[in-house]
Amino acid sequence: MRKESLILFALPLIALMLFAGIAYSESSSAQVTATVRVLSPYPHDTQLTIGNSAFIFYGSLKDKESGQDLGFKYVRLTLQYPQGGITKKVVLYTRTYSGGSWFIVAPYNWKTAKIEFLGDSQYRPSSATLKR
């Protein structure tokens, strides 16, 4: 009688353990997340900025779509300034630094300052103007 009770008690327990083991051993999975930023084909639009402090002009050039700084690109600064009753113009060139920034020292009593990127095979032209 005692043995029968033990068997009756133990059998469901063993069955449960076996079932749990089998269920766990069937399969397993693991996940990873993948990301990508898709950019449109070249040429990309660009964004050029200009600022001024005393005789220093400065700004930056970026890929408008990705926000990437565009280094080693030629930019052209055109200043218009009054002299002797007429408006004169001076054009200065520089290249952006690796971080996309640029600056030019220009000791002129300027009225209008325009910075331009003329574009290349990968990036479209852009410009920005300051007036005072």
Added chain:
Amino acid sequence: MKKAIGASVAVMALALFAAGVFAITETISATAETTIEETCGLSITAGNPIAFGQLIAGGNPSLAQPVSVKNTGSVSTTGFTVYGDGWQTNPVTVPMDVSRTSVSDDNELSWTNLALSSSPVPIFDGIVLNGETKIPEFRLSIPAGQAAGTYTQTITFTASC
């Protein structure tokens, strides 16, 4: 006489004690057999998330991105697969085909690219030994005309044992 009685009592006491111990043992003893089943487990140990970076639509494919997948179970797998749930954008623009993602399972110089699918694709012949780490590599190419944006996808590895 007294000595004989004393010895007799002592022997009887010893016998009773032994019987008691035996009785207790008999009461609590039971045989239970437990079978330790073979377990199956997977773990990503490196390469999560997969960052393909910025890719130009219609441009060159991405660099290979390895993912380390370890069999943490107690036995070898009898099946090892991978599938993707598709590239998603938010907001949804133009969906990108999941098969643009390829997976390599040969880890050799020449790639054997398998197109990722929304259905499980067997890799490494389905076998990963217990404790072993496999390193499948993923590459992605963006079709020309694909809308710009940030795309994400969940890639799932499955193991059966």
